[in-house]
Amino acid sequence: xxxxxxxxxxxxxxxxxxxxxxxxxxxxxxxxxxxxxxxxxxxxxxxxxxxxxxxxxxxxxxxxxxxxxxxxxxxxxxxxxxxxxxxxxxxxxxxxxxxxxxxxxxxxxx
Numbered sequence: 442x443x444x445x446x447x448x449x450x451x452x453x454x455x456x457x458x459x460x461x462x463x464x465x466x467x468x469x470x471x472x473x474x475x476x477x478x479x480x481x482x483x484x485x486x487x488x489x490x491x492x493x494x495x496x497x498x499x500x501x502x503x504x505x506x507x508x509x510x511x512x513x514x515x516x517x518x519x520x521x522x523x524x525x526x527x528x529x530x531x532x533x534x535x536x537x538x539x540x541x542x543x544x545x546x547x548x549x550x551x
Contacts, residue, residue: 475489475493478492
């Protein structure tokens with residue numbers, strides 16, 4: 442991190458958005474889903490690609506209007522939204538962990 446970026450980060454209210462949001466949009470989990478959903482038939486491939494395009498379009502629209510949304514929500518609304526998203530991310534992580542434990546120890550979860 443250069444001195445200009447460090448100086449700029451000192452004046453930002455919250456710099457945690459980018460490191461948390463990017464893995465959710467295009468991280469290893471998204472790539473694994475892309476690989477896992479592709480089936481041999483052309484219809485399945487077309488439906489999977491259409492789903493990817495729709496999700497990308499939804500993410501683009503949400504990010505496009507995010508500045509307006511932050512103005513509408515204000516600081517308290519953004520703090521509440523950050524806590525809700527943090528809770529959802531935590532739930533996803535716990536689910537991944539529990540699934541891994543169940544796969545490693547099948548007799549443990551009955």
